[in-house]
Amino acid sequence: MSRFLIKPELPYCKGCGHHLIVRNTVKALEALGASPLDVVLVTDIGCHGIVDGNFATHTVHGLHGRSVALAAGIAMGLPPEKKVIVYIGDGGATIGLQHILEAARMNVDLTVVVHNNMLYGMTGGQPSGLTPTGFRTVLTPQGYPLPHHDLPRLVLDAGAPFAARVVGLGDFSDVLRQALEVEGFALVEVLEICVSYGVKMNPDLGLRPDAQTGLGGANPGPRLRELARETGYEPGVWTGPTRPAFRPARRETASLLDMPPVLPKHSSPLAGRMTLILAGSAGEGVQQAAELLAQAAIAAGLYATKKSMYPVTVGVGFSTAEIVLSRSPIFYHGVSEPDVMVVTSADGLENQRKRIDQMRGGILWLDASLPVPETGAEVRITDFRGRAGARNAALYALLTILRATGVVPPEAFLEAVAESPIGRHIDPSRW
Amino acid sequence: MNETRSYPVLVDGSRLIAEACVRAGADAYVGYPITPASLIFFYASRRFPIALPAPDEITALQWMAGLSAAGHLPVSATSFPGFALMVESVNMAYMMELPMLVILVQRLGPATGSATAGAQGDLFLLNGLMSGGYPLPVFCISDLEDCWLLPPVALQTAVDLRTPVVLLTSKEMVMTQESFDLARLAEIEPVHRTFYDGPGPYCTYDPGDGLVPPFLPVGNDQHQVRLNASTHDRCGIIQHTSDESMANTRRLPAKVESRTPVLYSLDEQEGAQTLVVTWDITSGAAREAVAALRAQGVPVSLLIPRTLLPLPAVYLETVDRYPRVVIAEENHQGQLAHLLFGRRIPPHVRLVTAIGRMIRPDEIAREVVR
Numbered sequence: 001m002s003r004f005l006i007k008p009e010l011p012y013c014k015g016c017g018h019h020l021i022v023r024n025t026v027k028a029l030e031a032l033g034a035s036p037l038d039v040v041l042v043t044d045i046g047c048h049g050i051v052d053g054n055f056a057t058h059t060v061h062g063l064h065g066r067s068v069a070l071a072a073g074i075a076m077g078l079p080p081e082k083k084v085i086v087y088i089g090d091g092g093a094t095i096g097l098q099h100i101l102e103a104a105r106m107n108v109d110l111t112v113v114v115h116n117n118m119l120y121g122m123t124g125g126q127p128s129g130l131t132p133t134g135f136r137t138v139l140t141p142q143g144y145p146l147p148h149h150d151l152p153r154l155v156l157d158a159g160a161p162f163a164a165r166v167v168g169l170g171d172f173s174d175v176l177r178q179a180l181e182v183e184g185f186a187l188v189e190v191l192e193i194c195v196s197y198g199v200k201m202n203p204d205l206g207l208r209p210d211a212q213t214g215l216g217g218a219n220p221g222p223r224l225r226e227l228a229r230e231t232g233y234e235p236g237v238w239t240g241p242t243r244p245a246f247r248p249a250r251r252e253t254a255s256l257l258d259m260p261p262v263l264p265k266h267s268s269p270l271a272g273r274m275t276l277i278l279a280g281s282a283g284e285g286v287q288q289a290a291e292l293l294a295q296a297a298i299a300a301g302l303y304a305t306k307k308s309m310y311p312v313t314v315g316v317g318f319s320t321a322e323i324v325l326s327r328s329p330i331f332y333h334g335v336s337e338p339d340v341m342v343v344t345s346a347d348g349l350e351n352q353r354k355r356i357d358q359m360r361g362g363i364l365w366l367d368a369s370l371p372v373p374e375t376g377a378e379v380r381i382t383d384f385r386g387r388a389g390a391r392n393a394a395l396y397a398l399l400t401i402l403r404a405t406g407v408v409p410p411e412a413f414l415e416a417v418a419e420s421p422i423g424r425h426i427d428p429s430r431w
Numbered sequence: 432m433n434e435t436r437s438y439p440v441l442v443d444g445s446r447l448i449a450e451a452c453v454r455a456g457a458d459a460y461v462g463y464p465i466t467p468a469s470l471i472f473f474y475a476s477r478r479f480p481i482a483l484p485a486p487d488e489i490t491a492l493q494w495m496a497g498l499s500a501a502g503h504l505p506v507s508a509t510s511f512p513g514f515a516l517m518v519e520s521v522n523m524a525y526m527m528e529l530p531m532l533v534i535l536v537q538r539l540g541p542a543t544g545s546a547t548a549g550a551q552g553d554l555f556l557l558n559g560l561m562s563g564g565y566p567l568p569v570f571c572i573s574d575l576e577d578c579w580l581l582p583p584v585a586l587q588t589a590v591d592l593r594t595p596v597v598l599l600t601s602k603e604m605v606m607t608q609e610s611f612d613l614a615r616l617a618e619i620e621p622v623h624r625t626f627y628d629g630p631g632p633y634c635t636y637d638p639g640d641g642l643v644p645p646f647l648p649v650g651n652d653q654h655q656v657r658l659n660a661s662t663h664d665r666c667g668i669i670q671h672t673s674d675e676s677m678a679n680t681r682r683l684p685a686k687v688e689s690r691t692p693v694l695y696s697l698d699e700q701e702g703a704q705t706l707v708v709t710w711d712i713t714s715g716a717a718r719e720a721v722a723a724l725r726a727q728g729v730p731v732s733l734l735i736p737r738t739l740l741p742l743p744a745v746y747l748e749t750v751d752r753y754p755r756v757v758i759a760e761e762n763h764q765g766q767l768a769h770l771l772f773g774r775r776i777p778p779h780v781r782l783v784t785a786i787g788r789m790i791r792p793d794e795i796a797r798e799v800v801r
């Protein structure tokens with residue numbers, strides 16, 4: 001018995017092609033001189049997936065269709081000398097096709113062995129994405145009407161350096177050995193017949209016992225080659241351009257807390273709490289202006305929070321920020337009725353119209369281009385957009401309010417602007 | 432961090448979470464973008480020793496399981512639509528007993544809902560996440576300091592219990608920028624982790640005298656490792672419903688029930704007749720409500736759970752001591768209230784709920800003095 005197996009009797013129906021896949025895998029691994037603990041066998045759901053108990057390698061038995069993604073995670077986490085092999089059926093390859101294509105595209109160091117018996121064996125013989133046209137299954141007794149996926153072609157298209165298709169008869173261990181030697185993604189599709197369902201539904205396959213395989217039971221023998229040809233399942237070995245296998249390198253990174261402190265160089269007359277809403281349009285610097293105000297408030301010794309609201313389309317429509325400034329710590333940073341509402345564009349007005357309507361006090365700072373809405377707030381109209389341009393209207397509006405109220409010293413705000421990335425491009429003190 | 436001098440910054444929870452994870456020893460982040468968890472993905476991509484963008488959330492969880500199987504400690508963050516795709520794979524990792532951390536940032540549902548609106552609507556989902564109803568450790572962030580303190584606890588729990596762990600939070604918690612003194616952050620102890628180094632054969636799911644089997648990565652040179660998401664015996668061999676495999680399956684909830692750390696804050700006031708219970712983002716409103724009530728001379732107590740699941744018995748004991756309980760949470764039906772009291776909420780328990788907006792302090796205070 002091979003050192004890769006701990007039990008020679010495999011858990012499959014007599015005559016099932018899965019037997020030969022295991023024997024050829026073991027032979028290929030022996031030819032490579034690998035040791036069992038250098039190998040991780042990841043199995044999918046299906047009859048093939050219960051074979052891990054036979055293997056002396058590391059074994060991982062996961063979910064239906066996900067084994068290639070699971071194995072990719074393992075391969076990315078292990079050193080290159082380890083071999084990660086995936087056993088998956090045609091059903092698993094169908095549900096998990098994206099995982100196969102992604103692993104091929106990334107060139108993850110894996111060998112994927114697809115047990116293609118052209119139907120779902122474990123669940124009773126239903127057709128899969130690899131069932132060929134005309135093949136009869138329990139659900140398609142008249143013959144399957146659609147063409148099958150061409151897996152080797154798909155993975156080569158996705159960037160795999162190696163793909164092969166073999167008819168699962170006799171010794172195909174050399175193809176598996178080649179696949180295992182590839183540094184990167186390799187897929188071998190093995191065509192076989194499920195003797196329980198494929199044979200029963202397709203009596204014209206011309207089954208006969210085949211003493212040579214030594215497997216006993218029914219074996220489709222040479223008719224499998226013919227079937228492969230008739231259904232466009234051409235055997236072959238194909239290679240794509242070679243490139244390094246994908247291995248995530250560990251990197252050194254810097255702390256996310258290496259950020260300059262906002263030191264309290266200024267002071268503020270604010271005794272309690274002030275809430276402010278800044279409403280404008282996406283792309284007009286609303287969020288950045290609000291963040292700079294929050295920073296200026298911290299520099300003035302206050303507590304501050306800043307929240308952003310915008311539609312899912314980040315680049316168009318409204319952009320609103322809610323700011324809370326406070327002398328004491330802020331636990332609740334929501335804003336229901338703001339003390340100050342600043343509106344710099346029509347999008348912002350539309351977004352905040354209901355809240356503006358409900359304001360019973362406070363101040364509404366409104367851009368001069370906008371119609372004056374119904375509100376209980378005191379309205380102050382200023383030409384923010386005309387004076388500073390649309391892109392800087394929000395920034396200028398906040399500066400205007402600070403100049404008028406002094407709740408945060410305007411100098412603190414100007415300093416925050418100057419120290420920010422936009423400080424190189426604009427000088428709001430000139431407005 | 433300097434203990435004495437203050438270090439004020441404007442910071443969001445996402446940044447603290449990502450930094451805390453790395454300092455605690457998480458070494459791989461697998462991400463798929465989704466609002467409102469993308470900010471964590473952004474920071475993690477800059478900070479984690481290994482950061483991998485996945486093509487979808489199923490792949491993300493499978494890669495994490497693979498990395499975990501190989502001995503890494505992976506983290507991802509997502510929101511409901513992505514989490515829904517992860518559910519089968521989280522079950523897989525639970526069954527395989529693979530440590531990992533999933534940060535679930537709640538947003539308004541159902542379905543895609545409103546990606547940029549917060550919510551506390553996924554507690555029911557987490558309570559029934561495992562087929563069979565087995566408990567998963569779930570911790571919940573209630574303020575910026577928790578963004579720093581809870582990731583290490585969650586990661587240590589994942590390692591100690593060999594299980595996926597969920598760290599629950601929500602949009603306004605991880606995306607709101609707040610003034611914060613970084614000097615308040617304590618040093619983070621890296622997660623303590625050991626691998627099996629005994630004699631062979633190694634049985635992946637043999638817990639010895641305890642409840643948690645020692646871990647050994649696949650691909651190691653010492654012993655064969657077998658991982659299995661199907662019902663299995665102590666050695667990871669698939670079984671139907673053998674006694675040994677059923678004992679193994681029963682061990683999974685037992686380890687989580689008995690060994691998940693119980694973290695909460697209970698601020699009790701002498702003479703208080705009412706206990707306010709809240710979690711996640713509503714904790715801030717509750718703190719303000721309680722402070723305002725006390726300032727008015729109304730005694731009131733406050734319970735903020737950080738361990739949400741499995742639901743610690745101490746919460747039930749605590750609510751039982753109060754003639755009135757006010758439970759505030761940003762969802763439709765009061766999910767924590769249902770976990771505490773069942774579908775028949777007794778009359779002495781008052782709910783403050785909302786969807787599509789944060790609950791205000793005055794709503795909680797009003798219910799307390801009612």
Ligand code: SF4
Pocket residue numbers: 011012013015016017018047117121122193194195196197
């Ligand atoms: S049911 Fe089909 S695929 Fe499964 S072991 Fe039997 S012959 Fe093989």
